[in-house]
Amino acid sequence: MLHEIRIEFLKLLRKPRTYIGPMGMIVLIALLSMAVKYGHEFEHMRDALSQEFFVAGSFVNAAFLTRYILIPPVVLMFLPLFTCMVFGDLLASEAADGTLRMILCRPVKRITVLSAKYVAGVAYSLALVLGAGIFAYLLGIALLGRGDLLNFTDGVCVFPERSAILRLLEVYMLIAAGMVAIGSIAFAVSAFLGNSNGAVGGAVGIVIVSGILGHIEYFERLRPFLLTTYLDIDRFFAVKLDAEMYRKSILVMLAYAVLSFVVGAIAFCRRDVLT
Numbered sequence: 001m002l003h004e005i006r007i008e009f010l011k012l013l014r015k016p017r018t019y020i021g022p023m024g025m026i027v028l029i030a031l032l033s034m035a036v037k038y039g040h041e042f043e044h045m046r047d048a049l050s051q052e053f054f055v056a057g058s059f060v061n062a063a064f065l066t067r068y069i070l071i072p073p074v075v076l077m078f079l080p081l082f083t084c085m086v087f088g089d090l091l092a093s094e095a096a097d098g099t100l101r102m103i104l105c106r107p108v109k110r111i112t113v114l115s116a117k118y119v120a121g122v123a124y125s126l127a128l129v130l131g132a133g134i135f136a137y138l139l140g141i142a143l144l145g146r147g148d149l150l151n152f153t154d155g156v157c158v159f160p161e162r163s164a165i166l167r168l169l170e171v172y173m174l175i176a177a178g179m180v181a182i183g184s185i186a187f188a189v190s191a192f193l194g195n196s197n198g199a200v201g202g203a204v205g206i207v208i209v210s211g212i213l214g215h216i217e218y219f220e221r222l223r224p225f226l227l228t229t230y231l232d233i234d235r236f237f238a239v240k241l242d243a244e245m246y247r248k249s250i251l252v253m254l255a256y257a258v259l260s261f262v263v264g265a266i267a268f269c270r271r272d273v274l275t
Contacts (some may be wrong), residue, residue: 006117012124012197021086025079025135028069029132029136036060036068059150061148062144062147063142063159065140065143067168067237069132069136075178075231076228079128079132083179085200086121086197087125087184088186088189088190089190090120091191111265111269116185117260121184125176125180126180129172148161149161149168151237157238167236167237173235173251177229177257184260184264209230211228230252
């Protein structure tokens with residue numbers, strides 16, 4: 001099993017598509033850092049705060065940038081897209097290239113091959129999300145300096161720098177779990193379609209539809225079962241972290257991931273690979 005995982009990691013590193021996500025996040029974070037450093041929006045916020053509070057120093061710092069990049073387009077569009085591009089390609093690329101049949105001719109179980117590919121996808125998702133957070137924080141230190149995190153989710157609250165780092169790490173771990181769940185959906189779809197574009201479109205489409213349904217009052221009963229409900233990260237920046245909701249969110253993400261993997265495994269193990 002370890003040998004198969006190592007092979008899948010090497011394959012992943014050789015694919016150009018693997019590097020689209022990291023490069024895309026680097027560009028996005030760089031653009032957002034420029035907006036934070038030079039944007040007039042934050043000058044107005046600073047002026048408004050100074051009318052009510054005594055502000056010493058600047059709240060625009062590394063912690064603020066690391067929090068700021070978690071805007072909905074990044075969490076619900078770009079990260080899922082980059083994750084699904086890799087997850088959906090793990091099976092589909094080899095099926096399209098005709099190498100999947102040759103791999104399955106070896107004396108190795110299909111579930112072993114599938115599991116190794118899935119582990120590589122999970123590792124990629126974790127590295128993409130956590131790497132984006134680390135890069136944002138380091139870039140923030142270089143451009144903006146260090147400091148406490150000023151958050152406006154639950155009124156106006158200040159997280160000391162150490163508490164801010166811990167809270168950011170908790171939220172990024174939650175987002176990483178969400179990306180694993182979304183990527184798992186693409187992985188399962190690719191086991192049926194054998195096409196990476198269809199897998200990416202299917203998984204991202206599910207995220208978009210889930211987000212739309214979550215904002216329609218008629219479908220309020222579905223909200224506890226929608227993946228995007230648990231990717232609303234603003235609630236996790238409240239003064240006191242809702243530990244019960246956080247655990248529930250992680251469990252829901254894991255449930256999505258496990259269910260998708262099982263469905264994909266059943267489809268893959270029963271699939272006739274003819275090319």
